Amino acid sequence: MRRLIFLSLVGGLGLAALMALGIWQIQRLAWKEDLLRTIEARIAAAPVALPETPVEAQDRYRAVSVSGEVEAAELHVFWVTKTAETGYRIISPLLTEDGRRVLLDRGFVPAAAKERARATGAAAITGNLLWPDEGDWTTPAPEVDTNILYARDVAYMAERLGTEPVLIVARSASADSDVTPQPVTTAGIQNNHLQYAITWFSLALIWAAMTTYFLWRSRPKSEG
Template sequence: MRRLIFLSLVGGLGLAALLALGIWQIQRLAWKADLLQTITTRIAATPVALPQSPTEDRDRYRAVTVAGEIDEGELHVFWVTKEAETGYRIIAPFLTEDGRRVLLDRGFVPAAGKERARATGATSITGNLLWPDEGDWTTPPPEVDTNILYARDVSYMAERLGTEPVLIVARSASADADVTPQPVTTAGIQNNHLQYVITWFSLAFIWAAMTTYFLWRSRPKSEG
């Protein structure tokens, strides 16, 4: 009898834990779907003027349009496109018509075009504000001598180029046909919660089946 009680207790607690994790992932799935919808709406919204003091919480992914000049000097962020082409994202300082100096992600150039001169001067830009979440402790530090970065660190890039810590990722530009804009999308935002839901509830089913089996095997045998 004690064995039955012990198995029932362990089985019940394990099943409850697995079901709770599955329910939590259902809630996370709904949250992520809502987040992706919000991001998609912001990305595709009608562009507005650059906010005076944009913040990550309020303005991330906001569509903006600015007019001004692409200034001299740029940073090169090592990049691999979804087509597996290696090259660099070109980050340049942009001077707006009202005198602000911000960061502009002009787009991608193949590795062979890294040192090629690019057009600067007056242009208009349509894009999205972004605070990239890139890099971790394994990311190599910037190579100052060769002007190669391995992540778009807004604070670092702003310090290097003397701009506000504000990054506009171009989705269309008229300054240089050799640079291919890499617009902000939701493609890099993973939503694996449905897989987790299936995993946890599958484990819960297996756990319940195993518990039932062990309880059946441990039941008292009738004599006769």
């Protein structure tokens, strides 16, 4: 009898824990889907003027429209496109009409075009503010001599180019015909909570089946 009680207790607690994890992932799924809808709405919203003092918490993904001068200085961020083409994102200073200098992610060029001269000067930019969450302790350090970065580190790029730590990712620009814009999207934001929920509920089902089996095997045997 004690064995049955022990198995029932362990089985019940394990099942409850696995079910709780599955339910938590369903809740996380709802939260993530709501977040993605909010981000997508912000990305697609009508562009506004560049905020005077952008704040990441409230301005991330905000659509903006800016006119000014694209300067010749560049930083090249190593990039691989969705079609597996390797190349670089071109980051340049943008001198706005009101005298501010901010970072502009002009878009993508193939590796063979890294050292080509690109159009500069007057431009009207429509894009989105972004504070990229890229790189970790495994990310290589920037190669200053060859001008290659491996993540869009806003603070680092701003220091190198002498701009505000503000990045606009262009989705269209009047001056660029030799750079392919790489607009901000939600494609890179992972949403695996449904798969996680299915995994936890599947484990709960297996756990329940195993518990039932062991309880059946441990039941008292009738004599005769």
